[in-house]
Amino acid sequence: MKIAAQIRKTIESIPEGKPFGYDDLGIGQADFVTAAKALERLQKKGTIKKISKGIFYKPEETRFGPLGPDYNALLNRFLFKKGKRVGYVTGGELYNQLNLTTQNYFRTKIATNRSRKKIEKGWLKTSTVKSYAEITEDNYQLLGVLDSLKDIRNISDTSTSQAIKILAGKLVNFSKSAIEDLIRLSMTYPPRVRALLGAIIEEKFATEFDLSDLKSSLNPTTVYKLNVKEAEFPTIKNWNIR
Known part of the structure; x- marks a missing residue:
């Protein structure tokens, strides 16, 4: 032919x-x-x-x-390579999906382990950032939660306390193995993320999880200023969050 x-x-x-x-x-x-x-x-x-x-x-x-091209199908060309996930949507669009903000965003941010560059593909306009951990189909949603904790102070149209409440509410529906994976993955993130994750898990699950490695990974003299009140989240005092 x-x-x-x-x-x-x-x-x-x-x-x-x-x-x-x-x-x-x-x-x-x-x-x-x-x-x-x-x-x-x-x-x-x-x-x-x-x-x-x-x-x-x-x-x-x-x-x-x-009609124009299928946006999601076009986006997937940059999230997958030969059927393997190599990226995930993060930033404002992710935070909108997680109900952390109602603001709409006209540029999609992609976290990836591959080369980082702006992608201008007709209807698809993106910026890319380096993922904190190797991305897999099993962990990309957990990485999205950790990204949300990392940016908790800068999410539009919500307070830090409200964003924490929403994320904490989602964590209670996670499996035990997912929470354990979340703890493990958080070790690649900034200390404030690990501290906040520790406070949330301690608040929602009490002593169900071993948080000793998470706690020992933090500098005991460092204070994390996230503008959160102890009256709303009593466990923050155990993680030097203010």
Whole structure:
């Protein structure tokens, strides 16, 4: 089958709105030039639209005009590599998802272990930051919780105390192994995160978890100023949080 015919046949099977690139078309590097010309012809016909260099989609036609690409599918191209998770959404968009803020954000922040750079892919505009730990499908949500604790003082439209209450309420629904993983992962985060996590776990679970390693990882003379009242969270005094 000729390259152009192969491309047309493959594109027919791709759902409308789903972004795709050369890798999705099964095109070898030696045929990229021929493939590029075939894709250019399909663009001129309106069969596909270009999102950015090397990334396209089939527009879904509605009575109001063609729809744009699937945002989540486009985002996933940068969160996964060959089916393996390599990043996760953090920052304002994550805090909105966790009900810590009602503010909407127009730029998505991605935490990743890979190269960090701004991504401008048509509708998708992101900035990237380095993850504090190796990202896996099993731990990325826990890393999101730790990111929230790290930024607790800077989350828009909420007080530090209110944000802590919301996160503490989520932790009580975690499994015991998830809490233990959270403690382990927190060791890669700044001390204030470990202190706050320790105070929350002690408050919600009393002596159910061994927090000795968490406590010993902190400088006993350091005070963490988070503007939290002891009357609201009595255990903060045990972790030098003010």
